[in-house]
Amino acid sequence: LSSVARLFLPFLLHPLTYSVLSLFHSSLQTKTGSSTTHPPLLYSTHEILTRTMSSSLIHRSTRDIAGNDETEHTALTSSPSLSEKTARSASSGVDPMSKVFTPGGLPERDPEREDRGEFQSTIQYILTCICYAVGLGNIWRFPSLAYENGGGAFLIPYICCAALFGLPILFMELVIGQFTQSGSSIAFRHYFPLLQGLGWASGVMSLSIAFFYNVIVAWTMLYMYHTIFKDGVSKWSSCRNVWNTDCCESVLENDRCAKEGPFNRYYNRTCVNMTDKTAFGFNLNFTYSIENITYTPTVPAEEFFVHNILGARMSFSDWGSFNWPIGICLLLAWILATLGLWKGVKMLGRISLITATTPYIIVAILFVRAVTLPGADVGIKFYLLQPDFSRILKIETWRAALTQACFSLSIGIGGMLTLASYNKRSHPCYRDALIICGADSFMSIFGGIAVFSMLGYMSKQLNVPIDEVVQSGVNLAFVAYPEAIARMTWPALWSILFFLMLFFLGLSTMFGYLEGFLCCILDQFPLLRPKRTLVMICISSVGCCISSIFCFSAGIHWFQVLNDFIGAFALCVVIIGEIILINFAYGPCRYFRDVQAMFGRPRNWFTKIVGPSGWYVRAAQFITAPILALVVLYASFDRSRLSFGKGTRLYVYPDWVEAIGWVIGSFPVLFIPLFAIINVVQFKRKGQALCELISLQPEHPAIRYELKDPRKKGPEIKSDVPSVRKSTRSQKSLRSE
Missing domain, CATH: 1.10.4160.10 (Hydantoin permease)
Known part of the structure; x- marks a missing residue:
């Protein structure tokens, strides 16, 4: 029965399921004229499976705690029992019945x-x-x-x-x-x-x-x-715009000038005849001279962006x-x-x-x-x-x-x-x-x-x-x-x-x-x-x-x-x-x-x-x-x-x-x-010790929900073991019931 409950848990435990079964029960009473207060079979099954599934989860949670070795237990109690979670949440002002817990027993939200x-x-x-x-x-x-x-x-x-x-x-x-x-x-x-x-x-x-x-x-x-x-594409690919400078060099313009002469380049909005040395040494970032004017050519896209x-x-x-x-x-x-x-x-x-x-x-x-x-x-x-x-x-x-x-x-x-x-x-x-x-x-x-x-x-x-x-x-x-x-x-x-x-x-x-x-x-x-x-x-x-x-x-x-x-x-x-x-x-x-x-x-x-x-x-x-x-x-x-x-x-x-x-x-x-x-x-105004400036605050989840300090050993662990065993026995009795 527990396995069936795990399979259909999202459906069986959903509040909508409870409401639908209740409506089904009411309509059944209306049609048959029965005044019995006992729910139908499906409604009873919903309650039984819910109780059984809850007890199974509680037992498995407690068993995981008891099975951990002492070294790991020092660092953290990974799956606290339901009573521990309830006590921890109640001490921090959290309603334990309305919260979902993490594997370590912390509420999902404050x-x-x-x-x-x-x-x-x-x-x-x-x-x-x-x-x-x-x-x-x-x-x-x-x-x-x-x-x-x-x-x-x-x-x-x-x-x-x-x-x-x-x-x-x-x-x-x-x-x-x-x-x-x-x-x-x-x-x-x-x-x-x-x-x-x-x-x-x-x-x-x-x-x-x-x-x-x-x-x-x-x-x-x-x-x-x-x-x-x-x-815009035609504008950042051309040197004929008002924002272009004399240094603008366009491949399209250079191709047009090259048709007029093998060593022609587009410069100063016109075709310029360049020397052989200059022509063969030309590239985008090369600084060269024409008529004693030293300049670095720029592409139209750069001048479009900058100017x-x-x-x-x-x-x-x-x-x-x-x-x-x-x-x-x-x-x-x-x-x-x-x-x-x-x-x-x-x-x-x-x-x-x-x-x-x-x-x-x-x-x-x-x-x-x-x-x-x-x-x-x-x-x-x-x-x-x-x-x-x-x-x-x-x-x-x-x-x-x-x-x-x-x-x-x-x-x-x-x-x-x-x-x-x-x-x-x-x-x-x-x-x-x-x-x-x-x-x-x-x-x-x-x-x-x-x-x-x-x-x-x-x-x-x-x-x-x-x-x-x-x-x-x-x-x-x-x-x-x-x-x-x-x-x-x-x-x-x-x-x-x-x-x-x-x-x-x-x-x-x-x-x-x-x-x-x-x-x-x-x-x-x-x-x-x-x-x-x-x-x-x-x-x-x-x-x-x-x-x-x-x-x-x-x-x-x-x-x-x-x-x-x-x-x-x-x-x-x-x-x-x-x-x-x-x-x-x-x-x-x-x-x-x-x-x-x-x-x-x-x-x-x-x-x-x-x-x-x-x-x-x-x-x-x-x-x-x-x-x-x-x-x-x-x-x-x-x-x-x-x-x-x-x-x-x-x-x-x-x-x-x-x-x-x-x-x-x-x-x-x-x-x-x-x-x-x-x-x-602020600490001085409130009369708090200044040493608390370098210590965890009460709002910190580890303090608020009383997580065990893994650096402390000894009595804290020993006092916790009997409570786990006691909790295990109580969960076994609940499970048998």
Whole structure:
């Protein structure tokens, strides 16, 4: 009977089944005219199976406890008996009859956090995390890093760094958010109030990145507008526009001039007869002289982006005029970001069904088209098929792989921790971490093939080596790729698809950045939670006003500075702070006790090695991650000089601009000592001992639900064994009944 109950448990125990059987009983009495109070046979069966199934589960839960050895029992009681769960929940103010418990006896949710919201399904949560992790860097940063560091050989250090640093830190943040059921501003306070500023530093850093990240979304919207309504493809492939300079060189114009003379080139809006030496030494980045005029030729797509879209000027202090097209698109981007978070994570989860899947569909379409272009094999060979394994032995390669793994997974910024806080405590976040890492790496590698196939096609069209067309960052997305698209058939279609993909990648990542900071505010000030919409509007309004600096002629220079400094030094400090907090202050024993309280103990040899509390996670999180975090910190100081442009139009930023970048980039770190001082003052006002600043707070789940401290041995274990035996005997009697 118990086996039958397990098979039909979802049906038999569902409240709807109880209601249907009750209605059936009432209708049967009405038809037969019977006044008996006894339920029909099905109703009795429902009660019997429910009681039998419950007693079986109770017995199996208690048997699991009694069967564990003494060493494991020291760390955690993996499946507490029903009486232990009831007592633990009652002591913490949780109604034991209305809560579902984790394998370790913790309630799935805290009652005071029910109004925070939750995702409607697991798939929505995973897709939202993928949206947050997979961003523009997967398309425009990873391919160039792979090319510069040995091609396919770069995948070896990248995968190693992702497995030994990125995945463990990501899992640690998911555990912290899910276990404490709080955002970053409160989660770290539950551990040690002295380090509460770590959460606020990550939240402020998340908002700071959103300020300049949203302007990329605005650029993609403007490119799509030009493609659809203004025939933009023809404009960024021609040198005959009003914004073009004398240095503009177009392949189409050069072909026309070559028909007039073998050594003719298009220069200064006309065909110029060049010498043999100059003609044969010509390439895209080569600086040469004509009539004592030294210049570096530029492609039309670069001048379209710099002069028409940005209206940039070659000086940091020359603000110029306000760029209204970018300003309007930026306003729309902030409105879309606000609407996406309007109804909380429920709305965000629904949107992620589109924003997470669409980029993968588009990149698959671009991949199929790119690999069929002439010259695509050249790009693929340079990207993957000609690995330089000697680069693996160089420290620069490992440093590049480590920083990419760190930034690509969006760890240390608070967004992942925030999204995990909306889950139930027993949600398998270790599986989610594996899926997120896999999806992120897949987009990087797969998208890189599509990008380099296109660059190989472009190099063949221009008849230059591929290293002359390889670019990274903004130049790859808004110069190199549009230049290649302009030479394809149906360029408008491919342009719309490409910039639509960038739009979804940028907007979906923006949701994570804003949600991370919004959750900081609402968790710190719970009274504002009913006014979530108003708070979100205020944040977006401030963000839109600050982002307006990118709408001026000097906006691209501010973008370069913020993009290079924000999320570099401060991010390393936050990650190292998290490692110190969990690894050394809190301790691995208590941390993995919490993990096992959420997910249970390893059940076989495989999960003992690679499971959530297995040896792989322990070694990676507590040995390799601290060492590699110091390498990332060193990499944040070892940087090249900031510049904009190239050749004769190269603008190197002065020292005072670098100083501004360091000040802005280090600003989030100031919240760590700030909140330490605030908590010291608050503890003194309340008359609390200052030593409590470095101890667990009563709100911490381990204290609130009285989890056993694995560092204490002896009487605590002995006193617990009789209670287990007594509980086992009582459950056996209930089972026999």
